[in-house]
Amino acid sequence: MQIIEPLESGKYYHIYNRGINSENIFKENRNHEYFLMLYNKHIDPITETLAWCLLKNHFHLLVRIKTSEEILENQNEDQIKKIILPHQSFGNLFNAYTKAINKGYNRHGTLFERPFKRKLIDNETYLRSVIKYIHYNPVNHGFCKHPIEYPWSSYLTCVSEKPTKLKRERVISLFKNIEDLKNLHNQNEDFDSLEKFLDL
Template sequence: MPRKQRTWFPGAIYHITCRGNRKTPIFHEREDYLYYLYLLRKTNRRHPVNLHAYCLMSNHTHLLLETTVSPPGEAMGYLNTQYAKYINRKYDQVGHVFQGRYGASLIDSMMYLIDVSRYIHQNPVAAMMVCNAEDYEWTSYRHYISMGIDQGVKVKTDYILSQFPSPKQDNYKSFIEGAEYGEIVRRTPVL
């Protein structure tokens, strides 16, 4: 039975997830995380996308991707294939690294986009890997709160931050830490 074709149009934004086969780790050491980020940059040169957020957990990944000229399957196919080859070669393994096809949820509203960005950046906290989102190295959260840590991956923060009143980074941080979006907007004086 053929796979259901995913909805795609230029400018579509997706919450993309990829999980290790049988929920096993896909990152074993620091070098693996760095190589995945390198491949993410390389993939973007071949299949341009706007990366709005990411989180690399030990056994899965979250990407918030906006397509530009091609469907997300082209970028994800390249990224996952290259990373699987790397892992299999490095750890002398054979077979699947990822569990099935990547997951892709189409973002259909600004509120959904903002909520997914919080979910992605809070994932290490929810998994009790760190106490604070900014303490986890393998997310785009530090790009949003201007901690100056870059890892070489270009993250398009301006689109999501534009939905927050000034000071944008401070209000985004409050949102990630649990403040309700409506409350942040209400408490900001209109000039």
């Protein structure tokens, strides 16, 4: 029986999943945009996001689960104060996205593998490695030669100055500064051992 790691407040997690039977979950650009809109609705209120990447048949997210106090404090005064459990918020995201894809592409049934995968990140070295791994995923899968060329990841946001909900300053501080972040992302890396750990 598979042990499901609970999502605990205040902790960092690498959350990832793929389409059922490796089916494509993002078929065109508007799918990426819709997923991110749903992410903003369901996940932003309960997490801080450090990195993300959406590929054709899978995705990677790196988040810190907010505490109950942080969630309540950021809710509007006219909202009914309530806490949705983190795994339920992710479930709501995946269910809403599945319904939209099923309706839009005349399909039915499950879109994602279940349960969604998650790994606790308990130190900064691991945190840095996962950030680079997520940004390098499109390179490793042959979509581009450098993370900056891929539009559906957080790397472009990390190296820009545009307003963002991404915890860009936190990410940059993990690499010391923006130049170190860019330099480390210019170096190819073998992620085989990390992928074995993730069971990808």
